[in-house]
Amino acid sequence: MKIRLTHFVRSHYPLLLSFFLPVLLMGGYFISQGMFPFGKSSLLTVDLGQQYIDFFAYFRRTLLTNPSGFFYSFSKEIGGNMIGEWAYYLMSPFNLILLIFPEKFLAAGVMLITLLKYGCAGLSFGYFLKKMRTQSGLAIVTFATSYSMMGWFIANQLNLLWLDATIFLPLIILQFYNSLIGKKSWPYIILLAIMLIDNYYMGYMICLFLILFFLWFLFSSKRSFKKIVQLTFRSIINSVIAVALSMIILLPTLTSLASSKGQYTQNTVSFKFEYAPLKILSKFIIGSFNFQQMPSGYPNIFIGSIFLIGFILYFIDSKIKIRERILSFLISIFLVLSLCYEPLDLLWHGWQFPVWYPYRFSYIVSFWMLFLASRTLKNFINIRPWKIWLSFAIYSGIIAYSFSNEKKFSYISNETLIFTAIFATLTLAVLAVSANSKYNKLKIFLLCLISTVEIAMNAYISLGNLSYLTQKDYATPTKSLITDSNYLNNLKDSAYRTGQTYSRTKNDGLANNLNTGSYFSSALEKSIPDFYGMIGNPDGDNYVTYSNGTIISDALLNMKYFITPINGALLKNGQPLSALTEKPDLSRYKIIKQTKLTQIYKNNNALGYAYLANKQLKKLAIFYDNPIEYQTQWLNDSVGTKNSKYFEAQNFNEVVFQNVAQSTKLTDTIFKKKNFAKTAQIIFKFTPQTNDSYYLTLGSSFDSDNVSLYLNNQPLNQYGTFRHTVVVNIANHSKNQEVILTARFKKSSLWLNNFVLYKMNNKLVQNNISQIKKRNVTLKQISSRKLTGTYNAKSNHLLATTIPYSSGWTLRVDGKKIHTFKIQNTFLAANVAKGSHKITLAYTPPYFILGMVITIIATLVLIIIILFESKKKFRFYNN
Structure with a gap:
């Protein structure tokens, strides 16, 4: 047993190290920073702490206690289809590890998954290099460690849902290559299908790159027209089958996207550069990432000195056919343009500008650079001196450019420039040494050591620029x-x-x-x-x-x-x-x-999720930036009245202007500071004459970047507005108690748009709500996607719900299916007859059944392909 284990380790040590070295490097860093469970800090930062961790908690609960939550959830705002959320956030097989962690220890589960993804990315790329026979031995470890800890991976460590793409990409490309050279095609089909199910967004980017890789393979060598047609046909068929396999998730997800992200697709494209392309060079400097790079920054393409040098050397390597190098150069130009030219950037992101985390596809660019470097740096063999000097000149130019523009890049410092220069010099020096077979292993070891320290330093400096949730x-x-x-x-x-x-x-x-x-x-x-x-x-x-x-x-x-x-x-x-x-x-x-x-x-x-409303609710108009009028009309139309007024505008008893030019008009007035160097504020005072509810409307100008609001001299608890007028409840049961609101300027002026104080007639509101409650509707939630109940109507009514409309909902009254439609441009509703009736609402994601049928058919086709390929009888497919 011991002999077998020793033989296994000796035979597979490059792959074992490709997995464990990134895990040890990043695990050591996390422990040194006191990340939970090794300290009081955690990996939770930005979206990982504010969004993804909550999805992980939902993932656990759905699989352990509530399977129907896979399809629908009322915890999603006011209710919505969840398949699209699973397809984007939760389909990674790594998430299954979270099932063994109690909810309060999810942060520890996140760390374990993160480390495993670092290791698996290294293992995947190492396996890719081994099977492509471009590297061997310790050189594989060097490449794999750089790939798993490249700038993109470090910058997006918090986006756990995207990291799987770096694991699947080398495996997909490897199996795609194998299918093109006549080997079995079913591994490629399965891997691509899994990637599309795992995360369709990253899977889409990989599909785009597959087209580029196919063109590279197809035309880097001379091939007959017949062979080109055969390879094209085979690739299309294989890819279509892979997509069909994933349709059980993709098809309902696409319908969900049509009403969500699809609504924000760019209809117009500006044919312009998003920034000066030379600025990309600054991203080859160690530690070229910080918080400012998250919302809007430059592509994260750091891969380390030796591999950038290898990428450069590839294009002057005479051992590689000129035809291949020219094609590789053209593809490289296309990828570089994609990193800065708006139409191509949009193409990679599905024609939508990313909200934070720009250039999300740059991991593909890093993969491409490493792949080309691996084809010329085979085991880091001797390189001619003039090529070393050329590489040195180019690298010196990158460092010199970054140094001369240091003030333009918040992530560059003298220290990081010095570190970059040191590692580049050491790398070039070792590469320049002519080593015979006796000392070649030492040369490879030194390059591996230099590269590993460099890539680790980049990770530690970059991650050290972020703050984390404890x-x-x-x-x-x-x-x-x-x-x-x-x-x-x-x-x-x-x-x-x-x-x-x-x-x-x-x-x-x-x-x-x-x-x-x-x-x-x-x-x-x-x-x-x-x-x-x-x-x-x-x-x-x-x-x-x-x-x-x-x-x-x-x-x-x-x-x-x-x-x-x-x-x-x-x-x-x-x-x-x-x-x-x-x-x-x-x-x-x-x-x-x-x-x-x-x-x-x-x-x-x-009122419950459903209530019986007057049919005039169908005609409720849209009132943007007028929430008081909208809510008035909503209640009136539901009751069946037209003239009830629930809100009455109020005047302030006193307004005090401090370092602000006075005006008798408040609403929609722009107030300016008198002295820009001093604090400016407006104080509004009023004393309620009743115990009714009092509300204040605030327009979008009251964003937290523009003003600080205080209620009775305490900070007003209010989420910073974004684009529409909000209603703020500031008093209730406050008769004869003075209320003081203070607006303190953060800029030189403040626009009081839609700034109105209202008093509600609570008694009238209560009476009309009570009228609706008398129209008895009861609903019981059987599962996340099914509700049952009864209603009792004295006349024909509108069964109004506050369940978002979807064609996936089916309404049955006494077992008979009833036509549903959308009201208020948002909610599910139906016309119902008078009397006492049983109702059932059930939800099935639109096109889920069709997607399942397509997946089943594709699975049968895949089984046939596997059987025929295993017996080598599927001549039409393989020839």
Whole structure:
């Protein structure tokens, strides 16, 4: 046994090291930085801490307790199709590791997965080089370590969902190459299908690169027209089968994308460079990444000195056919242009500009550079002196350019320039040494050592430029949310939503089994933020936050419970829960649960997911930037009245201008500082004459970048507005108590757009909501995608829901399928007859059944291909 193990290690040590060396390097770094479970810090940063970790919690709960959540979830804003979310965020097989980690220890699971992906990327590329026979021995380890720790991987370490692409890319290219030279094609088909299922977004980029690689293979050598046609046909058929295999996920995902990301596709393209192309050179400097590079930066293409030198040497390597080098040069030019020319950049990103993390496909460019370098640096054999000097001159030019433009690049310093120069010099010096067979192993070892230290230093410096969430910052609010969620879910109440006045992220509901109405996802359906913008809640292209509800919207949207922190409540470690919003309206709701940290309120006005409304609701108009009017019309149309006015504009009792030019008009006025060097603010004072609800509307100019708001001399808890007017609840049961609002300028001027104070007629609102509640509709949630219940109507009505419309929903009344349609440009509705009836709502993702059928057929075709290829009888396919 010991002999066999020793033989295995000796035979496969390059691949073993290709896996373990990146794991040890990055694992050592994480431990040294005290990352959980080895300290108080964590890997959670930016989207990993604010978005992905919540999806991972949802992943665990779905697989362990709620399989129907794979198809639909009411924790996704106000409800939505989840297949698109799984296809983008959660289909990586590595995520299965999370099942063994309790939710409070998910950060440890994230670290383990991250390390495994580093190792698997190295192993994958090492295997690719071995089978392509471009490298062997320790040289494989050198290339593999650089690939697994390249600049793109380090910069996107937090985007765990994308990292699988670096693992699959070498394997897909290898099997694609094998299929082109007449070997079995089914491994390529399976690998490409798995990649498309794993992450269609990265899979799309790999498909584009497959076209380039195919052209490189096809025309780098002379081939007859007949052979070109055969290879093209074979490649197309194989790729189509791979796509068909993944249709069970891709087809319903595509329909989901049509209503989400597809709505933001660029219709016009500017034929321009996005920046001066020479700036790309700065990314070959060690540590060329920091936080500023996340929202808008340059491509992350650092691969290390020796491989950049190898890439340069490839094009002057006379041992490689000139035909291949010319074609490689043309493809390289295309890839470089893709990194800076807008039309090509958009092509790689599916005709959508990335929101943060630009040039997401640059891992493909790094792969290409390393691949070409591997074809010329075969075991780092002797290189002619003039080529070394040429490489030295080019590298010196890169460093000189970066040094002369150092102030333009926030990620470059004198230290990193010096480190880069040192490693480049050492690499060139070792390469220049003419080594015979006796000392060649030493030369390879030295190059491996230099390259490994260089690539590790780049990783450590780059990651050191980021800040991370502590384990406490994650675990503390999560524990509180889980406690509240468990209590509410044990009530076994009818279907409902739960609002929050504190939160950790917008995906608290998704992570903790709460239907909070808030959500953050790159695949958010466009109609949802549009709706939130109309009702006065914060929205963006990829997020919504139900933080600014009124008595009306709380009732109509079925916000039956609210979770809020107790004033002054501190956790054991002294950290308070983070406030999300002001909510004086809670004084009108009933406290049903109190812990040391939080209180839970019940809203008896909540109407449920469905209610019987007047048919005039079908005609409800769109009111952008007028949430008060929209909510008035929504309630009136639901009840069947036209003239009820629930909100009345109010004047402030006093307005104080400090270092600001005065004006008798407030709303839509632009106020400017008198003295730019001094603080400027406007103080608004009013004293409520009733105990009704008071609301303030704030236009998009009240973004947190423009102004700081204070309520009664305390910071106003309010999510920074983005593009639409929001409604802020600032008083309730405050009769004869002065309310003071302060707007402190952050810039030289402030536009008070849509700045109006309103008083609500709570009694009238209550009466009209009660009228709707009398039209009895009850719904019980059987699973994430099925609800059943009854309704009792005295006349024909509109069965209105606050479930987002989708053709996937099927409504049955007394077992008979009923036609559904969209109202308010958002919700599912149907016309129903009077009387008492049973209703059932069931959801199946659109085109899921068709996608499953296509996948089954493709699977049968694949089985036939495997059988024929294994017996070498499928002559038509292989010839």
